[in-house]
Amino acid sequence: MLSLVLAAVLQQAAADVPPASPMLDSVGDPVTAELAAPAPADPAPVLTLPAATPIVIAVDAELGSKISTSGQMFPIRLAQPVVIDGTEVLPAGITGEGQVVHAKKAGLAGAAGELVLAARYLDYNGRRIDLRSFRFMEAGETSLGKGQDNTGVSNITTAVAGPIGFFIGGGNTNVLPGTLANAKTRNVEVFALPASGPAPAPAPAPETSGNPDSQGE
């Protein structure tokens, strides 16, 4: 009986002993090859797209100061490919979303309709490319950010003909599908350089149709 108890105690003690280290080989030497950090491989070549890189997008829905509402999301599309050092990193045609920040329809007394939009992101094979700085491309003094402003006409009419000027309305602004606009990338984006990708695309021509740095929406 005593031997049975002793055998059970010894078996329990053996079970509590931690197992032999797997890092020892058959002669007890440490296996240094497995412990050593992997040799630093050459970093994969990457292309870096700086933050605030100007891009050209197209609005893919009909929007307007009268038909849109604040907060509404709308589809956008990259209209021109984004190229770094001759390599296309974002192809034209990838889609994303924008958002209506402010929409107000035209009103009495010549008040123009107003529309403020924002570019939110592009989706590139499941990767989200955040955007900022939506700007309509201006054509002279006009901008799609607001409609025809008849405030002056209304004021003059009121001065000449009385309250009838109050009933002169302003114009709404309409953005048709396919309308081009400027935007910028929000963050620094890093792209792996393809090992044997297509021939480098030509660098895009400098953007001249808008001033994305300092203008109203």
Place this chain on the structure above:
Amino acid sequence: MKKVLAAIAVAVAAPVAMTAAAPAAFAQKAEGEIAIPAPPPGKGQVLFYRTGGLSGAALGCAVFDVGAEDKLSSLGAGKYFILVSDPGPRSFTVKSLETKDALTLEIEEGETQFVRCKIKTGFMSGRADIGPSTETEFRTKHKNPKLVDADDMSEAVRKTNYPG
């Protein structure tokens, strides 16, 4: 002779004194165009302006943050001011006797946006109306802009527009 010398001294000193009194950050260009400073790092800014003209000239266009009690500033005819802001959406409102108008902008880091205030016709008095604008419109329509007086600005706006 003393009067002549005094007149010459005043004539020489006046332009220097007037230049020194102008806000350093908004030096006027030779053609009357203002030089808009870049916003501070990490910030964006909005330039509010109101063109001159007879309509509603006696009325002010007081600009508020939506929900705020204290105004940011008040635009008289032909005046402007610059508001420095954190990036992100921000809503503004203008109030008049009959109604109020609001505008929401997406303020972007490092960029200047433009907002124009107009006084439009109302039943009993003019109604202030703000809307998005562009630098092109500001430069074109606002030939001789003047900065809003310092005592007509909130403390934060004053620090931006009258540094030092």
